[in-house]
Amino acid sequence: MKMIDVHCHLEHEKFRNNKQLIQSLKNELKAVITSSPHPKDFKYSLQLRKAFERFVFLCVGLHPEYIQEFSEETFDFFEDFVKGNKDEIVSIGEIGLDYFWVKDEELREKQKWFFEKLIELAKSIDKPVTVHIRDAYEDALEILEKVDYQKVHLHMFGGDKFLDKVLSNEWKVSVGPILLRSKKHKKIVKNLSLERIMLETDSPWMKIDGKESLPNDVKIVAEKICEIKKLSLEEVEKETDKNATSFFKLELSY
Numbered sequence: 001m002k003m004i005d006v007h008c009h010l011e012h013e014k015f016r017n018n019k020q021l022i023q024s025l026k027n028e029l030k031a032v033i034t035s036s037p038h039p040k041d042f043k044y045s046l047q048l049r050k051a052f053e054r055f056v057f058l059c060v061g062l063h064p065e066y067i068q069e070f071s072e073e074t075f076d077f078f079e080d081f082v083k084g085n086k087d088e089i090v091s092i093g094e095i096g097l098d099y100f101w102v103k104d105e106e107l108r109e110k111q112k113w114f115f116e117k118l119i120e121l122a123k124s125i126d127k128p129v130t131v132h133i134r135d136a137y138e139d140a141l142e143i144l145e146k147v148d149y150q151k152v153h154l155h156m157f158g159g160d161k162f163l164d165k166v167l168s169n170e171w172k173v174s175v176g177p178i179l180l181r182s183k184k185h186k187k188i189v190k191n192l193s194l195e196r197i198m199l200e201t202d203s204p205w206m207k208i209d210g211k212e213s214l215p216n217d218v219k220i221v222a223e224k225i226c227e228i229k230k231l232s233l234e235e236v237e238k239e240t241d242k243n244a245t246s247f248f249k250l251e252l253s254y
Contacts, residue, residue, distance in 0.1 A: 001237050002030040003222060004244040005215040006174050007130065007155050007200035010034040010048055010056065011041040014204045014212065019051070021214075026055050028216040030241060031250055035130060035155075037063035037094050039074065042081060049088055054253040059130050061093040062118065064111045065101045075114065079121055090248040092122040093130025094155060097143075100134040108136075112143060119147045128247060130155050137162045145169075153247065156202060160184040163191055172247055174200040177208045177217060179224050189228050194239045197225065198247070 011034060015021060025032065034056055036045035042060055049058040062070055062078055082089060095118040097111050122129045128151040133140040137159035144152060145165070152171040156178060159166075166173065173196055179185045189197065199221050204212040208220065222236045229236075244250065 001219075001233065002028065003199055003218045003237050004030050004241050004250075005032045005201050005203070005218045006153070006198045006244050006248070007035055007059075007176070008032055008203040008215045009037075009205065010215075011036050011045045012204055016044070022048075022052055022056065025215055026052070029055075029218070031055055031057060031244075031252055032215045033057045033059050033090060033244075033248065035059040035061065035094055037061050038066055038069075039077060039081075046085060046088060054251060057090045057248065057250055058088055059091040059093050060089055061095045061130065062114060063094050064096050064098040064115070064132060067102060067107050067111050067114065070110075070114065075117060078118075082121065082127075083125065086125050086127065089127060090250065091128045091130045091153060092118055093128075093153070094132040095119070095129060096132035097136035097140045098132060098134045099136040099139075111136075112139065115140070116143050116147060119144070119149055122151070123147065123149050127151070128153055133157070133159065141165050144171075151247075153198070155200065156206075157188065158182065158184055160187050163188060166192070166196075172196055172198055172243060174198040175221055175225065176200045176202050177206045177213050177221060179221055179228075180208065186228055189225055194225075194229065194231070194236065195243065197240055198244045199240050 130153045150170040154173045157173045199218040201213045
């Protein structure tokens with residue numbers, strides 16, 4: 001039973017140039033979407049996408065945690081890169097707001113400017129956005145509704161108090177290993193229909209039992225969803241794969 005990891009980081013130094021690992025993942029997974037959050041990694045991630053066509057898919061973004069490094073010139077570079085490689089890219093992300101790591105008000109305002117501009121860019125080329133929100137749910141969801149874009153993937157969404165906003169829109173939510181230990185993420189999964197849910201690991205950043213996760217750990221996440229929603233593993237695999245394939249327009253090898 002092969003699943004899809006819609007959010008991992010194959011550009012990370014833990015995985016970099018480890019093509020043997022990716023080859024082994026092909027035996028266990030249907031596809032992975034690698035999220036490249038900084039311009040310094042775009043070239044490598046694009047090469048990886050081309051080397052493992054129809055298995056590795058590419059998401060590129062400007063992560064809000066690195067906002068201090070970004071300027072309007074960064075946005076211009078990003079826009080040119082995305083438009084020049086739009087056929088190789090399935091989503092724009094991670095983008096969003098992160099108030100956990102970024103405390104300075106001016107930098108938070110800068111995050112908001114980038115977030116809105118990046119959503120508008122995605123909208124202009126008809127690509128989904130993969131959104132990172134941490135301690136900034138009210139501001140982030142306000143911007144999403146202002147821009148009025150429905151092709152939204154909320155990565156590792158933990159805003160259980162704002163679940164009504166998700167339900168009133170057509171946004172998708174990806175669920176990762178944090179589900180194994182987080183009550184609010186369990187609440188979100190319980191209240192979301194399976195048609196809204198996709199699987200992720202955020203590998204290698206997200207840990208499982210103190211160890212770095214791998215993309216094939218999506219199965220552990222799927223098993224937890226089964227437990228919460230009283231469904232079979234086959235039902236969860238089939239629906240989450242369908243959601244990912246349709247939402248990101250993935251052209252798989254089978």
